[in-house]
Amino acid sequence: xxxxxxxxxxxxxxxxxxxxxxxxxxxxxxxxxxxxxxxxxxxxxxxxxxxxxxxxxxxxxxxxxxxxxxxxxxxxxxxxxxxxxxxxxxxxxxxxxx
Numbered sequence: 001x002x003x004x005x006x007x008x009x010x011x012x013x014x015x016x017x018x019x020x021x022x023x024x025x026x027x028x029x030x031x032x033x034x035x036x037x038x039x040x041x042x043x044x045x046x047x048x049x050x051x052x053x054x055x056x057x058x059x060x061x062x063x064x065x066x067x068x069x070x071x072x073x074x075x076x077x078x079x080x081x082x083x084x085x086x087x088x089x090x091x092x093x094x095x096x097x098x
Contacts, residue, residue, distance in 0.1 A: 009081035034059020
């Protein structure tokens with residue numbers, strides 16, 4: 001069963017460009033095994049989220065057991081934000097893969 005992580009934080013306006021640059025750098029790095037998709041989302045009033053879809057709970061657990069800290073919380077901390085992590089099981093989904 002697929003799993004989605006959501007790491008969210010409030011980012012100060014002066015740090016948003018650094019957050020975007022940091023996320024783009026992460027996208028250029030090799031992906032952990034089992035990472036299927038990740039997105040950086042901007043909301044209102046400085047609210048940001050990184051949503052990441054994992055193949056399954058095992059893939060997420062393996063990434064979290066690695067010696068380096070998970071990328072999304074680390075990225076938010078680098079721009080002075082306090083990240084919050086939530087983990088969701090994907091119960092149903094659809095994609096348009098055309």
